[in-house]
Amino acid sequence: MKRRDALKNLGLAAGFAITAPSIFSLLQSCTSAPTWMPTYFTNDEKEIVVNLVDIILPKTEGTPSATEVNVPQFIDKYITEVLNLEDQEAIRVSFTDIITTLKITIETDIRDITTAQYTALLDTHLLVKGEIDEDRLANLEAVQPTKNEFLNQLKYLTITAYVTSEEIGENVLMYDPVPTAYYCGDLQEISGGKSSSL
Numbered sequence: 001m002k003r004r005d006a007l008k009n010l011g012l013a014a015g016f017a018i019t020a021p022s023i024f025s026l027l028q029s030c031t032s033a034p035t036w037m038p039t040y041f042t043n044d045e046k047e048i049v050v051n052l053v054d055i056i057l058p059k060t061e062g063t064p065s066a067t068e069v070n071v072p073q074f075i076d077k078y079i080t081e082v083l084n085l086e087d088q089e090a091i092r093v094s095f096t097d098i099i100t101t102l103k104i105t106i107e108t109d110i111r112d113i114t115t116a117q118y119t120a121l122l123d124t125h126l127l128v129k130g131e132i133d134e135d136r137l138a139n140l141e142a143v144q145p146t147k148n149e150f151l152n153q154l155k156y157l158t159i160t161a162y163v164t165s166e167e168i169g170e171n172v173l174m175y176d177p178v179p180t181a182y183y184c185g186d187l188q189e190i191s192g193g194k195s196s197s198l
Contacts, residue, residue, distance in 0.1 A: 038076040040088065044110040045095045048102070049075060051118045052151075053158045066162055074161040075154070090143070094150040101147065125151045 038046050053066035053075075066072075079088060102113050102121060125147045127133060135146035145153070162168060 036073060038073075040076050040080045041072075042095075044099055046072065046076075047110045047113075048095065048098060048118075049154070051113070051115070052122065052154060055115065055118055055122060056155050056158045057162050064167060066158055069162060069165040069167045071158055071161045071165075074165075075157050078157065078161075090145060091150075094145055094147070097147060098150070122151065126155060127152060 041049060049072045050067055053071045057063075057066040057071070059065035059068065079091060083091070098121070099110065102108075102117060103110070127148050133146055133148045135148060136142075
């Protein structure tokens with residue numbers, strides 16, 4: 001490996017090592033206060049995010065929903081504290097596009113949008129690996145994210161915030177804060193079929 005490449009890789013690793021604890025502390029600082037007032041989201045955007053994240057990661061018998069582990073609060077703080085103003089403006093335009101898509105008429109109240117409509121939005125615009133974003137193909141030079149790109153980024157943020165939350169890390173995944181013991185045997189049996197949180 002060339003010296004320049006080695007230094008570049010070292011710089012990237014150091015940058016991640018510096019920012020990763022900040023992102024995790026950002027997640028842990030989110031509270032579930034019933035009167036949560038977002039710093040970035042408008043009331044309509046907050047309503048949309050709360051509904052979408054619970055469709056992406058709903059409550060199951062053994063796991064809480066995304067809103068129960070404060071995923072919307074994390075996304076709001078992430079946009080406010082990590083993204084630059086240009087990216088924040090792009091997200092605002094994307095939300096306007098989503099609101100226009102969801103509302104049947106201009107007078108429709110965002111609180112009247114049904115779970116079925118949110119699900120239909122995700123079914124139409126969340127791409128799986130290998131699918132082609134027709135909106136991007138139609139305008140390759142556009143700087144603004146397409147609905148597909150925006151909703152896929154929202155899904156990524158939702159999953160990242162969820163699996164790195166304290167509740168999931170300590171109570172749902174296999175948690176061993178000081179892994180000093182050596183276990184010999186079947187991994188599925190030892191872990192109870194759970195992934196490790198650390």
